[in-house]
Amino acid sequence: MAIFGRRQPQSFTEFKEIMRPTPDADGVTRVFPKELWDDPKIGKFLQEVGFAPDDARNILPTAEDYIALFAAAKKRLDERTEAFNREMTMRHGYCRAVPFLVIDHTIWDGEHGAFLYAQLKLIGYDDWNVLMLAADVRTKEACDLAGHPGTVPAVTEVMTKRVIDWKQRYDLALEAFGVTATGGQGIIQGMTREQFETEQDDLRREIVDNVGWMKPRIIGELLRIQG
Known part of the structure; x- marks a missing residue:
């Protein structure tokens, strides 16, 4: 499976490479970018463990x-x-x-x-x-x-x-x-x-x-x- 045109990452080291320290389209910088929730596997996992895109713990301070x-x-x-x-x-x-x-x-x-x-x-x-x-x-x-x-x-x-x-x-x-x-x-x-x-x-x-x-x-x- 590809994520945003990339192959499925096999470790968090690779996973972090797609987690860019830049703001999302709404100007907010998140630990897990909003679009990760669009991926069927990762998005489902994040929801199951209780994460949401706008959780305080997912928002990076400026x-x-x-x-x-x-x-x-x-x-x-x-x-x-x-x-x-x-x-x-x-x-x-x-x-x-x-x-x-x-x-x-x-x-x-x-x-x-x-x-x-x-x-x-x-x-x-x-x-x-x-x-x-x-x-x-x-x-x-x-x-x-x-x-x-x-x-x-x-x-x-x-x-x-x-x-x-x-x-x-x-x-x-x-x-x-x-x-x-x-x-x-x-x-x-x-x-x-x-x-x-x-x-x-x-x-x-x-x-x-x-x-x-x-x-x-x-x-x-x-x-x-x-x-």
């Missing part, structure tokens, strides 16, 4: 949507930072702390960042990824905080490797779901929508938990180095 999302998250972070400094100043007489991102901006802005925010709906400015560290020596001494190091290349290297591994796991799950969607045959076994969404949720939790595990270790190492 660049403007992401800009607004990040701006709102940055504003919340600025507010949390101000609240932290006020509270610590009340306790210790002085505090000038600034945020440190465990998964830092070089990762979010790099080739793997879209996986975190677009596929897993994680935002680096949210509390799960943030440590408050001292911006100056007076804060470090008065508030007993580790000093902000700027960036820590060793942490960036470790987290980059982990993000790559997490992305590979996500891609394997996506491939397995695609095998089910297209009816293709291959080494990877099919996966239902429910199984894929469970794997997606598990992966998101694992990332958040891993960053939480890293936080005290980063603080401990900074305090050790800084004396």
Whole structure:
């Protein structure tokens, strides 16, 4: 069977090739383009697993949507930072702390960042990824905080490797779901929508938990180095 003049895809890797990241005729960019519902096999499958062309989960945010999302998250972070400094100043007489991102901006802005925010709906400015560290020596001494190091290349290297591994796991799950969607045959076994969404949720939790595990270790190492 041909789809839009192409042969039936045998895997989700091929399936994604016909899922173009461009708007449909109505100007909306969808994960599964509207015309896929016209294909007897794929359209029927998408309906059976509960997808519809205009489901919120099938609509891809625009660049403007992401800009607004990040701006709102940055504003919340600025507010949390101000609240932290006020509270610590009340306790210790002085505090000038600034945020440190465990998964830092070089990762979010790099080739793997879209996986975190677009596929897993994680935002680096949210509390799960943030440590408050001292911006100056007076804060470090008065508030007993580790000093902000700027960036820590060793942490960036470790987290980059982990993000790559997490992305590979996500891609394997996506491939397995695609095998089910297209009816293709291959080494990877099919996966239902429910199984894929469970794997997606598990992966998101694992990332958040891993960053939480890293936080005290980063603080401990900074305090050790800084004396």
